[in-house]
Each structure stands twice: as C-alpha cells, then as structure tokens.
Amino acid sequence: MRGSVFAVLSCATVLLAGCTTTVTGTPEPASPPSGEAQAVAGEPCELLTPEEAAALDYEDEGAFTAGDPGQLLPSFCTWSPLYDDVGRDSLDVYFSVDIPLTDYMAGVAPEWEKEIGGLTWARYPSTVGGESLCSLVTELSPSSFVLIMSSDFADESQACEQAEEVAPFVSSHLPGGAPATIEPREPSPLESVDPCSLLTAEQAEELGRRGDGDFLEAQDSLPARCEWIAADGDRRNSTLVTVAPDRPLPEFPLDTEPKEVEEGDRTWLVYPASIPGLCQADLPVTDHSYVAITVVQGDVEEDELCAMVEDTIPFVTENLPES
Structure with a gap:
C-alpha cells in the first residue's frame, strides 16, 4: 500500500507531468564491481546492478519509465522492495541529460548537502x-543530474534513509564517484533450524498443546513454521513457531508498542496482532533473520493471550542455537 501511494506522489512530484508507460528495465546481468562500470548517460536502470539492488533489499531489476524533457520529466527507474511487509517503499532514480537542475527544481535551494560516495548530494524540498x-540530487553538469527519491510516510525523519543508503552505489556508476562495496551479510544461526525442534513434546503439553507439532512449508511471504494445536484437538486454538533464516523482521502493526521480554541474553518483542484472538512475540536474530511465536486462542482476553505467549518464550529460547 505504501509503495502504491509513493508511486502516485512520485508522478505528481515531477511537475504533474503524469505517469508514463513503464516497461521492465534491464540492468547488466554480469556487472563488474562497483566503481568500474559507469552507467550510460540517461539510463537510470544502469545506476544499480542486480547484485547491488538485491543487497539493498530491492528486486534485482528496475522498471524503466521514459522521460519527457518538454514536461521537465527525466527518465527514471523504479525498484520495488524485495519484501512487502518491512515498511520499505519503492525507490525511484532519475537520470537527466537535457534538463538543467535549476529548471527542474524551479530555482528552489537545497535544504542540506553532503558528500556520499565521492560526489556531493543535496536534499531538495518536495512540494508534494x-x-x-x-529528493536527493547530485548535479553532473549544467544540464545533467541524478535524483534518488525515497520516502517514509510513517516516520518522516527517516525519509532520506533509503536514498542515502543507495547513494554510494549510484555514485559508483557516475563520473567522479568512488567505488562501493557490497558487504557480506551476517550469517544466521537459524539457517538449519527446524521450527518443530523449538518445542519438545513435554513443553508443548505443558503449554496446553498436543505434543506433536505439524510442520508447515514456507510459502510466498510466510517462512516455514510449526503448529501445535490445542490438547483437546480444537484447531482454532494453537501455538505456532516461525523460523525465518533469510528475511528481515516484518513491521509491527500500526499503533503498536511491543513489550520487551528478556529471556537470558535475548530480547523478545511481544504484541497483540491486528487480528483479535492472536498475540505474537518476535525475536530478531540478525538483521535478516528472526523467530516468531504466535498464539491463537479465541476464548481468552488479550492480556491472558499474550501471557500464553510469554509462557512459551523460555522454552523456545532454550531450544535455539547460540547466536
């Protein structure tokens, strides 16, 4: 939803020129290391390689939209977020070769500027x-500039976070830019963890569940998980343990303040889900892996429901590998 809103605002920002036809961009499939391959002028989809986009949690290929200089609209490329539940918006990168920055910005001065990746980038205010x-911009010549557009409608203080994270890689494909390095991702100790191993039969029974858990395969955005149904066989009431070894923790529901629960050297985040009758606890293990406990129980109040989650935390923590 946030990505869709962002796309509308992005089109409105370019002087109400309107959205033009979008086709799939084709960044080079075997790009040399950052800093060695400069993008072709005016080709915004060449400003991030597939490897760089994936490392930044975007889809590896961007979608190209042709510009219209008569409407002061440069060509741009849009990268969609790799995960749709982590609060990350789409990213737009514009590459102008025939529109002066002063004309595009209607003479408006930047709010601040800083050096990123060997180039000077400036943030310009947005009328929409x-x-x-x-809008983070670097000027390449009197008639050429690159603009990275990101957003955060939940926390405006973080609006430039994505743009600044991407800027070193974009800089590396521009004249004068410094090489950028894709840092290897921290390995997760969850890579070989079976979610059904995180509660023993005795522990599940102590929690009012049947001892044998049912393994549920990962599907779409749902990681692999294990479900223990209520001891009386009522499948409407159950405990699920999710293990996500290769994706970041999803955003919390709106207006939710998770409760921190310490267990050993781990800090779990407990909160009622947006659906009545559910309470959940999340444990970030690395920046791209987590464990979650979800209790479904329709016949108890919210406080008691979340207490059931907290009762489960010591058992799951005990069975986790050391981080």
Missing part, C-alpha cells in the same frame, strides 16, 4: 509529500 518524501 512534504518531509515524508526525500
């Missing part, structure tokens, strides 16, 4: 989206 929208 306000502080929730970030």
Whole structure:
C-alpha cells in the first residue's frame, strides 16, 4: 500500500507531468564491481546492478519509465522492495541529460548537502509529500543530474534513509564517484533450524498443546513454521513457531508498542496482532533473520493471550542455537 501511494506522489512530484508507460528495465546481468562500470548517460536502470539492488533489499531489476524533457520529466527507474511487509517503499532514480537542475527544481535551494560516495548530494524540498518524501540530487553538469527519491510516510525523519543508503552505489556508476562495496551479510544461526525442534513434546503439553507439532512449508511471504494445536484437538486454538533464516523482521502493526521480554541474553518483542484472538512475540536474530511465536486462542482476553505467549518464550529460547 505504501509503495502504491509513493508511486502516485512520485508522478505528481515531477511537475504533474503524469505517469508514463513503464516497461521492465534491464540492468547488466554480469556487472563488474562497483566503481568500474559507469552507467550510460540517461539510463537510470544502469545506476544499480542486480547484485547491488538485491543487497539493498530491492528486486534485482528496475522498471524503466521514459522521460519527457518538454514536461521537465527525466527518465527514471523504479525498484520495488524485495519484501512487502518491512515498511520499505519503492525507490525511484532519475537520470537527466537535457534538463538543467535549476529548471527542474524551479530555482528552489537545497535544504542540506553532503558528500556520499565521492560526489556531493543535496536534499531538495518536495512540494508534494512534504518531509515524508526525500529528493536527493547530485548535479553532473549544467544540464545533467541524478535524483534518488525515497520516502517514509510513517516516520518522516527517516525519509532520506533509503536514498542515502543507495547513494554510494549510484555514485559508483557516475563520473567522479568512488567505488562501493557490497558487504557480506551476517550469517544466521537459524539457517538449519527446524521450527518443530523449538518445542519438545513435554513443553508443548505443558503449554496446553498436543505434543506433536505439524510442520508447515514456507510459502510466498510466510517462512516455514510449526503448529501445535490445542490438547483437546480444537484447531482454532494453537501455538505456532516461525523460523525465518533469510528475511528481515516484518513491521509491527500500526499503533503498536511491543513489550520487551528478556529471556537470558535475548530480547523478545511481544504484541497483540491486528487480528483479535492472536498475540505474537518476535525475536530478531540478525538483521535478516528472526523467530516468531504466535498464539491463537479465541476464548481468552488479550492480556491472558499474550501471557500464553510469554509462557512459551523460555522454552523456545532454550531450544535455539547460540547466536
């Protein structure tokens, strides 16, 4: 939903020129290391390689939209977030070769500037989206510039976070930019963990569940998980343990303040889910892996439901591998 709103605002920002036809961009499939391959002028989809986009949690290929200089609209490329539940918006990168930056910005001065990746980048105010929208720009010549547009409508103070994270890689494909390195991702100790191993039969029975858990395969955005149904066989009431070894923790429901629960050297985040009768606890293990406990129990109040989650935390923590 946030990505869709962002796309509308992005089109409105370019002087209400309107959205043009979008086709799939084709970044080079075997790009040399960052800093060695400069993008072709005016080709925004060449400003991130597939490897760089994936490392930044975007789909590896961007979608190209042709520009219209007569409407002061440069060509741009849109990368969709790799995960749709982590609060990350789409990213737009514009590459102008025939529109002066002063004309595009209608003479407006930048709010601040800083050096990123060997180039000077400046944030310009947005007339659409306000502080929730970030336009980060580097000027290449009097008639050429690159603009990275990101947003955060939940926390406007973070609007430029994605743009600044991407800027070193974009810089590396521009004249004068410094090489950028894709840092190896921290390995997760969850890579070989079976979610059904995180509660023993005795522990499950102590929690009012049947001892044998049912393994549920990963599907779409749902990681692999294990379900223990109620001891009386009522499948409407159950405990699920999810193990996600290769994806970041999803966003919490809106207006939710998770409760921190310490167990050993781990900190779990407990909160009622947006659906009545569910309470959940999340444990971030690395920046791209987590464990979750979900209790489904329709015949108890919210406080008691979340207490059932907290009762489960010591058992699951005990059975986790050391981080």
